[in-house]
Amino acid sequence: HIANGKFAFGAATPFDAEMAALAVGIRKAVDSAGPHITELHIFVDNKSAARAILAAGEGPSQMISILASKTARTFLKRSPHHKIFIRWCPSHCGIVQNKFVNQGTRDALELPQPDFVSYSVARQHLTVRALHRWRVLLEDPSYRGEHNLARIQDLRKCTSSVKQNLFFNRIGKSTTDFARIARFLSGHFPHGEFRHRFNLDGSRNCACGHPFETRDHILYDCPLWIRSRSLQRPRELSRAFRAVLILDDEDEQTRSGHPSFKQIYQFLKQNPMVATFEWADLLQKAADDQRQGGGPSYSQALVEAHTTIKV
Numbered sequence: 001h002i003a004n005g006k007f008a009f010g011a012a013t014p015f016d017a018e019m020a021a022l023a024v025g026i027r028k029a030v031d032s033a034g035p036h037i038t039e040l041h042i043f044v045d046n047k048s049a050a051r052a053i054l055a056a057g058e059g060p061s062q063m064i065s066i067l068a069s070k071t072a073r074t075f076l077k078r079s080p081h082h083k084i085f086i087r088w089c090p091s092h093c094g095i096v097q098n099k100f101v102n103q104g105t106r107d108a109l110e111l112p113q114p115d116f117v118s119y120s121v122a123r124q125h126l127t128v129r130a131l132h133r134w135r136v137l138l139e140d141p142s143y144r145g146e147h148n149l150a151r152i153q154d155l156r157k158c159t160s161s162v163k164q165n166l167f168f169n170r171i172g173k174s175t176t177d178f179a180r181i182a183r184f185l186s187g188h189f190p191h192g193e194f195r196h197r198f199n200l201d202g203s204r205n206c207a208c209g210h211p212f213e214t215r216d217h218i219l220y221d222c223p224l225w226i227r228s229r230s231l232q233r234p235r236e237l238s239r240a241f242r243a244v245l246i247l248d249d250e251d252e253q254t255r256s257g258h259p260s261f262k263q264i265y266q267f268l269k270q271n272p273m274v275a276t277f278e279w280a281d282l283l284q285k286a287a288d289d290q291r292q293g294g295g296p297s298y299s300q301a302l303v304e305a306h307t308t309i310k311v
Contacts, residue, residue: 003028005049006108010116013124019051019061023068026053026084030075039086045131046089053086060120129161147187149215154261170265181265183275187215190280207283207303218274219259224307225271234258273306282306 005028009020009217017160022044029040046048052059056069076082089095091102138155157166171177183189192204206213208224218225222232273279282302287295 003032004104006104006111006306008108008111008113010114011121011122012116012118013060015046015048016061016064016118016120018044018046019053019064019068022049022053023064023071026068027071030071038079038081038083041088042084042086043097044086046087047088050086050088054084060117061156068169117171136190145186149259151258151260166261170262177268180275181268182216183265184268189275190277191215191218191275202280203283203287207307219264219267225274226269226308227267227270228263231259231263231267279306 005024007024007161009017012020022042026040026042033040044053052061053065054064054069054072056065072084126179135156138152142155144150144152144155154166159165163169167178167181171181180189187194190202192202192206193215194200195202196204196212205211206217206222206224208222209221210217210222213222216233219227220231268274273282282299285299286297286303289299
């Protein structure tokens with residue numbers, strides 16, 4: 001081989017290190033390529049780095065990718081016949097060159113490290129610290145709020161990983177669904193109880209005729225919405241029984257039959273208009289049409305179409 005080398009890179013993720021090594025390798029190859037060299041073949045055992053090194057796209061090590069692309073462009077501009085191939089090769093399967101490079105990586109760890117922290121590592125550290133702080137605050141009922149419908153054991157399952165996060169596992173990547181479930185769990189959506197609590201204009205009664213529209217009424221009782229039979233009001237626990245649960249370190253919400261996140265999300269999926277501003281606007285329009293008279297209106301028909309009974 002023409003040359004080999006190793007260098008210290010500071011605090012970085014394996015992906016950052018792969019990208020940095022690729023960028024340096026491309027620069028060395030371009031600098032040493034004589035006029036008779038028209039093709040460069042770059043081998044790497046990290047598929048993600050192979051895809052990203054010349055993409056110059058958003059994400060970790062973007063600047064490294066931009067610099068590598070700039071270097072590659074100087075080679076490609078020499079003629080239309082000049083080409084660069086980024087090739088993936090499997091690791092840990094007996095390839096001699098892989099073993100040589102891996103040994104160089106281990107040797108580089110013994111070098112004096114620069115005072116450098118990559119964006120990915122800094123973000124990981126901040127995420128871990130923020131999540132730890134949030135978990136401490138989560139145990140405080142005053143932080144969660146008395147109107148929070150989410151069970152404490154469901155909230156404890158929240159992680160920074162999309163794959164392991166309970167909410168993302170159920171909701172996916174829909175920002176609309178996530179905002180809707182967050183509004184319903186916190187009680188911050190347009191309904192009678194919310195308007196009364198914050199002294200806002202608008203009706204306090206439910207469209208079904210109930211004199212005061214609460215979140216519990218919507219979730220458990222309102223005949224306008226469909227719900228599974230398993231969705232029942234939580235049982236009232238005696239003060240003595242609550243004391244026993246505290247001593248045994250058991251969760252009061254679970255023992256009282258408090259609805260799970262899965263049950264609440266299923267209810268919202270079964271009733272797409274619940275906890276939406278569209279539903280509040282539609283009810284207002286239907287009420288205005290009814291006051292004006294003239295028979296059934298389009299808005300009133302939509303209200304009927306989105307509920308289980310005629311209103």
